[in-house]
Amino acid sequence: MSSATADATGIRSRPTPARGFKRFHHDHVTAIRGVTTIVVLLLAWEFVARVFMKGSIAVAAPTEIISEYGKLARSGDLWRDISASGQEFIYGFLAAVVVGIAIGLAMGSSKVVRDYLDPVINAFYATPVIALGPLFILWLGIGLSSKVAVVFILAVLPIIINTDTGIRNVDPHILETANAFSATRRQIFLKVMLPAALPFVISGIRLGVGRGLIGVVAGELFASQAGMGYLVLSSSQVFNPAGVFVGITALAITGIVSMILLKRLERKLAPWRTGDA
Known part of the structure; x- marks a missing residue:
């Protein structure tokens, strides 16, 4: 279903940003979930390496x-x-x-x-x-x-x-x-x-x-x-x-x-x- 709308002159406007984002999310939901997991793991890794294992020769951030x-x-x-x-x-x-x-x-x-x-x-x-x-x-x-x-x-x-x-x-x-x-x-x-x-x-x-x-x-x-x-x-x-x-x-x-x-x-x-x- 198109998210474009028509005004009083009958000219169709571009899709709204919200609908565009929803469409993008729907088409790339698998990739988004995977990237989210990787980003969270990297942030947790950085935090642990910097806070709890700072100076360790076994772990690098x-x-x-x-x-x-x-x-x-x-x-x-x-x-x-x-x-x-x-x-x-x-x-x-x-x-x-x-x-x-x-x-x-x-x-x-x-x-x-x-x-x-x-x-x-x-x-x-x-x-x-x-x-x-x-x-x-x-x-x-x-x-x-x-x-x-x-x-x-x-x-x-x-x-x-x-x-x-x-x-x-x-x-x-x-x-x-x-x-x-x-x-x-x-x-x-x-x-x-x-x-x-x-x-x-x-x-x-x-x-x-x-x-x-x-x-x-x-x-x-x-x-x-x-x-x-x-x-x-x-x-x-x-x-x-x-x-x-x-x-x-x-x-x-x-x-x-x-x-x-x-x-x-x-x-x-x-x-x-x-x-x-």
Whole structure:
């Protein structure tokens, strides 16, 4: 319903500010709630750090962290670390998405493939893969390859499992209907199974983002000379909590932005499965 009004001359006036604000609030209510929570937490964090933990070497206030961001940005160290971690994450995560979806589709579509691969996938998923980090460094060195491998192996597993689950949980009544209309195996896969599994695939990718970021830090903690994990480690060794929180918050922001983008992608590709309560 339009909030514009008409005067005696019949000319429509612009919407009133109150109606404009209500419209904005309605369209962005989820974002507003999230931002409100973050602002409240930051204010509480600042208060506790300044009042109750002033001078502590374990906690830095948000304003101190922002100041550290500026210091690292001016020195160029921040951009170096972002570039290093960004390359490791992007290469490892993109490889995980491609390989994970391909293997998950194969496992979900073929019992034979699932019988062969399921024990291996379950074994890797139950193994603390981060503990394999030193082995990757021994095999691939301390360069980019070992970090990419850690990110890949951590991110690929939830993508495989969710994709496989999505394919195998397609409504059998829909498959029966497709068969009744003489749909080919290829048509059933592309037009029925794949769209139905899409929300599961994207959920697996979202889980992979978090595990991939853990892989970035894990790989850099073992052996690295740049990156967010290296920043966290080096800052903790010189008792610089602000530097530690710079690395942590940078990774957290990356995760939040990735989740928002994936949610939007899911709304576009599978709008029937997304709804706001």
